[in-house]
Amino acid sequence: MDASTSVETHHDPDHHGANHEHHELGWWRRYIFSTDHKVIGIQYGLCGLIFLFFGFNLMMLMRWQLAYPGQPVPGIGWIFAGIQTFLDNHQAAAGQFDYWVWLRGLISPFTKGVMTPDGYNSLGAMHGTIMIFLGVVPVAFAAFGNFVVPLQIGAPDMTFPKVNAASFWAFGVGGVIMLVSFFVPGGAAKGGWTSYTPLSDIADKGPAFHPFFNGQTLWLLGFIFLITSSLLGAVNFITTIIQLRAKGLTWMRLPFFVWAQFVTAFLLLLAFPPLEAAIVMQLMDRLADTSFFLPSGLIVNGAQANISGGGSPLLWQHLFWFLGHPEVYVLILPAFGIVAEILANNSRKPLWGYKSLVFSVLVIGFLSFVVWAHHMWLTGMGTTVSAFFQTTTLLISIPSVIILSAFFISLWGGSIRFTVPMLWATAFLPMFGIGGLTGIPLAFNSADLYLHDTYYIIAHFHYIVAPGTIFGLFAGVYYWFPKATGRKMNDFWGKVHFWPSLICMNVIFLPMFLQGMLGMHRRWYDGGQGWGVGAEHVWGLTGFQWNQPISWAAWIMGLAQIPFIINFFWSIKHGEKVNDNPWEATTLEWTAPSPPPHGNFVTTPVAYRGPYEYSLPGSDKDFTMQNEPVEPTERTRRKPAPEPVLA
Amino acid sequence: MEIPYTISTRPDTGLWNAKIGIWLFLASEVMLFGGLFSAYVFLRLDAQPGEWPHGLLNVPVGTMNTAILIASSVTVVLAWAALKMRRYRAYWWYMLVTILCGLIFLGVKLAYEWPQKFEHFGAKIKKEALEKYEPYLGNHRRLEKGLEPRIEISGHLHNPEALKDPNIKEYEIALDPVNAEANNPAMDRPHFLYVPPTDKIVNIEKEDVERATMFLPTHSAYFASYFTITGLHGLHVLGGVLVFIYMWLPVSKKVYQRNPEHLANRVEVCGLFWHFVDLVWIFVFPLFYLL
Numbered sequence: 001m002d003a004s005t006s007v008e009t010h011h012d013p014d015h016h017g018a019n020h021e022h023h024e025l026g027w028w029r030r031y032i033f034s035t036d037h038k039v040i041g042i043q044y045g046l047c048g049l050i051f052l053f054f055g056f057n058l059m060m061l062m063r064w065q066l067a068y069p070g071q072p073v074p075g076i077g078w079i080f081a082g083i084q085t086f087l088d089n090h091q092a093a094a095g096q097f098d099y100w101v102w103l104r105g106l107i108s109p110f111t112k113g114v115m116t117p118d119g120y121n122s123l124g125a126m127h128g129t130i131m132i133f134l135g136v137v138p139v140a141f142a143a144f145g146n147f148v149v150p151l152q153i154g155a156p157d158m159t160f161p162k163v164n165a166a167s168f169w170a171f172g173v174g175g176v177i178m179l180v181s182f183f184v185p186g187g188a189a190k191g192g193w194t195s196y197t198p199l200s201d202i203a204d205k206g207p208a209f210h211p212f213f214n215g216q217t218l219w220l221l222g223f224i225f226l227i228t229s230s231l232l233g234a235v236n237f238i239t240t241i242i243q244l245r246a247k248g249l250t251w252m253r254l255p256f257f258v259w260a261q262f263v264t265a266f267l268l269l270l271a272f273p274p275l276e277a278a279i280v281m282q283l284m285d286r287l288a289d290t291s292f293f294l295p296s297g298l299i300v301n302g303a304q305a306n307i308s309g310g311g312s313p314l315l316w317q318h319l320f321w322f323l324g325h326p327e328v329y330v331l332i333l334p335a336f337g338i339v340a341e342i343l344a345n346n347s348r349k350p351l352w353g354y355k356s357l358v359f360s361v362l363v364i365g366f367l368s369f370v371v372w373a374h375h376m377w378l379t380g381m382g383t384t385v386s387a388f389f390q391t392t393t394l395l396i397s398i399p400s401v402i403i404l405s406a407f408f409i410s411l412w413g414g415s416i417r418f419t420v421p422m423l424w425a426t427a428f429l430p431m432f433g434i435g436g437l438t439g440i441p442l443a444f445n446s447a448d449l450y451l452h453d454t455y456y457i458i459a460h461f462h463y464i465v466a467p468g469t470i471f472g473l474f475a476g477v478y479y480w481f482p483k484a485t486g487r488k489m490n491d492f493w494g495k496v497h498f499w500p501s502l503i504c505m506n507v508i509f510l511p512m513f514l515q516g517m518l519g520m521h522r523r524w525y526d527g528g529q530g531w532g533v534g535a536e537h538v539w540g541l542t543g544f545q546w547n548q549p550i551s552w553a554a555w556i557m558g559l560a561q562i563p564f565i566i567n568f569f570w571s572i573k574h575g576e577k578v579n580d581n582p583w584e585a586t587t588l589e590w591t592a593p594s595p596p597p598h599g600n601f602v603t604t605p606v607a608y609r610g611p612y613e614y615s616l617p618g619s620d621k622d623f624t625m626q627n628e629p630v631e632p633t634e635r636t637r638r639k640p641a642p643e644p645v646l647a
Numbered sequence: 648m649e650i651p652y653t654i655s656t657r658p659d660t661g662l663w664n665a666k667i668g669i670w671l672f673l674a675s676e677v678m679l680f681g682g683l684f685s686a687y688v689f690l691r692l693d694a695q696p697g698e699w700p701h702g703l704l705n706v707p708v709g710t711m712n713t714a715i716l717i718a719s720s721v722t723v724v725l726a727w728a729a730l731k732m733r734r735y736r737a738y739w740w741y742m743l744v745t746i747l748c749g750l751i752f753l754g755v756k757l758a759y760e761w762p763q764k765f766e767h768f769g770a771k772i773k774k775e776a777l778e779k780y781e782p783y784l785g786n787h788r789r790l791e792k793g794l795e796p797r798i799e800i801s802g803h804l805h806n807p808e809a810l811k812d813p814n815i816k817e818y819e820i821a822l823d824p825v826n827a828e829a830n831n832p833a834m835d836r837p838h839f840l841y842v843p844p845t846d847k848i849v850n851i852e853k854e855d856v857e858r859a860t861m862f863l864p865t866h867s868a869y870f871a872s873y874f875t876i877t878g879l880h881g882l883h884v885l886g887g888v889l890v891f892i893y894m895w896l897p898v899s900k901k902v903y904q905r906n907p908e909h910l911a912n913r914v915e916v917c918g919l920f921w922h923f924v925d926l927v928w929i930f931v932f933p934l935f936y937l938l
Contacts, residue, residue, distance in 0.1 A: 156651075159650060159652075159664040159668065160665075231675055234671070234675075235672050242667055243657050243662070243663075243667065244651065244652075269674060270675065273676070274679070274682035274685075276679055276682070277679055277681075277682030277686065280683075281683075281875060284875050289864070289865035290865055291865075291871065292686065292875075308858060308860075308865060309868075310695075311690065311868060312690065319686070322682075
């Protein structure tokens with residue numbers, strides 16, 4: 001790998017010849033500081049899954065506070081209450097360094113085991129940040145993209161292996177900074193995952209806080225690393241897809257997953273930098289006392305703030321949502337890609353409307369840059385601006401509906417195998433459908449005025465990201481696991497994972513639509529108990545009482561992930577051994593050995609046909625792989641019959 | 648295992664990998680600086696009359712820096728061309744000039760322009776006290792002529808301790824020419840050449856001052872965006888210079904000896920980055936110095 005960018009001869013600058021030997025790499029270089037796309041993909045995947053579980057745990061704590069507000073959180077609350085008693089007995093003397101400062105930061109969201117309002121905000125902000133930027137994006141884009149894309153296009157690796165490793169390590173640093181922020185005085189960031197100014201500008205700032213080691217500043221610093229990471233990844237992905245496609249693998253022969261990742265990479269490449277600009281400005285606001293986002297005459301704690309003013313809180317929202325909306329598609333497009341692969345494979349027929357899918361995904365990519373202000377109907381941008389963004393928002397639903405329809409039609413007339421990946425993929429379709437359709441009322445600013453910032457919104461976007469994207473990710477894990485390890489995950493435990501997850505997801509999020517329509521605000525830390533809203537009974541419970549079944553469903557869903565975790569690690573060593581193409585799929589990654597060696601393919605693959613040639617008429621098996629040459633007889637067979645001549 | 652098309656071009660795209668990579672990276676950079684520049688536009692359009700300062704930067708020095716940066720863009724192309732013609736010696740010299748240009752640019756910025764601002768002082772006068780300082784503001788005349796009002800008195804602060812010490816009730820300032828001859832029509836437009844503070848000294852009571860700071864980022868939205876954008880641009884210049892130094896050092900001569908095309912490609916890619924950094928400055932210069 002060291003030789004990947006160096007060259008020894010003038011005549012054949014790129015190739016050393018077939019028998020080039022590279023020295024054996026040590027364990028550290030092979031598994032930790034690796035530049036191999038497969039190892040990096042797996043690293044991203046493991047880290048991302050761990051972060052997903054961690055973010056989910058934060059939410060499970062919040063669900064306790066919503067269902068039983070003001071009561072000590074069982075388990076962790078009791079432990080933290082114990083720690084608090086211990087710390088109260090170990091106060092540092094005046095002027096002495098407090099060795100337990102980090103522990104005080106960690107328990108700061110709780111007082112005697114009860115979650116504080118600030119603590120609730122902090123957990124909420126970090127739940128969103130971790131789930132999106134440290135969980136779903138790394139798994140959906142970086143893990144699957146890194147592992148699968150080069151294999152699917154028949155490439156030996158990414159174009160820039162070292163940049164790829166740098167991308168992973170930048171992500172690692174960003175993740176560590178985010179985790180460290182739980183241990184600083186005052187706890188992690190509390191401004192929501194959107195970090196709206198001026199609140200986040202002035203939060204955790206002042207003489208009681210360290211200029212760097214406070215939740216919000218660390219959140220911003222962590223983001224700079226995460227943005228760098230996705231920038232490096234995006235450049236690498238696009239270049240790889242353009243340059244390293246195997247011979248014969250033309251654009252319209254690319255698997256849909258590759259297209260989805262290609263568009264996703266463009267979204268990351270172009271949407272993240274404006275947020276980086278905004279983050280630099282917010283850092284300046286916090287560290288150099290500028291007022292990019294602070295308006296003139298701002299009053300903080302009853303006193304005029306010592307700022308120059310002249311800034312604009314709305315500016316932050318524009319820059320944030322300029323990332324934020326494409327980011328939504330960064331979350332969903334890779335899942336579309338995974339689901340497409342699995343649907344075609346398990347319905348044993350070609351994906352319906354491949355070209356419309358490709359063009360839809362491109363149109364989505366473009367339109368996602370001009371819809372951002374539909375997150376800001378309530379900011380008073382004016383009716384003209386609102387009308388524009390309302391129109392584009394409705395426009396973008398068209399390609400999304402095309403994609404979903406094409407997926408449904410792909411199932412029509414197929415001989416469907418309900419393997420574990422297929423279960424997740426089929427569940428994805430209605431779940432994403434619910435999420436998408438419930439978004440349409442939000443696209444109209446008149447309807448959104450009522451629904452904005454209620455649990456309706458929470459339900460809407462979680463239907464897209466949780467039972468949508470995350471189901472897609474589970475589908476992908478079960479589907480490509482044999483390629484990464486040479487073994488299959490256990491089917492029975494896969495189903496034990498799937499069914500409770502599906503049921504619990506719906507018990508969690510369906511009632512939230514009701515709560516939202518009753519007017520329950522998404523940021524109430526007591527579950528709406530103290531607000532008298534939602535006293536009406538819907539389906540036998542008041543808006544507040546619905547919190548309890550929702551919370552129980554969330555905790556049961558937490559338990560339902562345990563079979564997955566055990567199945568995942570157990571199968572690495574003990575799963576059923578399978579051949580290189582256990583799903584009888586057609587795309588190029590299944591021509592490589594499982595697990596693929598360094599350099600991926602035994603023979604350089606050549607593509608002769610489209611990605612989803614299932615059940616080809618006249619073929620002796622129901623799948624024809626992309627690297628199988630087109631036989632002369634096949635050409636005549638596929639030619640359409642001549643039109644009958646009418647007399 | 649080798650990655651294909653690291654140096655030779657892929658026939659159907661006609662490009663080698665890093666060339667696509669750098670253009671994509673630059674697209675992302677355009678969005679980064681685009682975000683900052685749109686923030687500048689947003690803040691400037693939002694500014695109240697008189698709040699957006701003019702003529703505070705040193706135009707000749709800025710012009711010189713612009714010329715230096717453009718010159719370095721030319722020399723980096725010459726360096727690349729020299730490599731293409733396999734003239735390593737010429738490459739070495741052109742590269743050296745490029746590096747020096749980058750360093751001079753940074754030196755001027757960090758050792759002269761920025762510190763000069765940090766030593767400058769401005770006091771924004773409260774609305775009700777504007778009349779009291781009319782001789783130094785000249786707002787009556789400006790109002791008649793339809794010009795934006797002046798709301799700040801600036802110059803050299805004689806008692807910097809006044810910024811911290813609440814017992815000192817006044818700021819003692821050697822006025823800038825704009826405030827010293829507030830009613831002189833020559834002061835209506837910013838000066839091209841730098842004019843130092845005059846020796847006309849004025850005391851401003853703290854009670855009359857809304858906010859007083861040195862010309863730091865915290866001074867105003869203008870200086871906030873000036874320091875942020877030029878700071879980020881400076882970091883880009885620094886990054887470019889560091890990479891150029893690496894390509895100029897003997898390490899890279901080995902690359903050249905193995906395959907001159909490889910080094911030429913590297914220089915081309917970094918040259919593209921350097922042109923981009925240059926281009927950003929071409930936007931910074933008029934936006935902050937001239938407009």
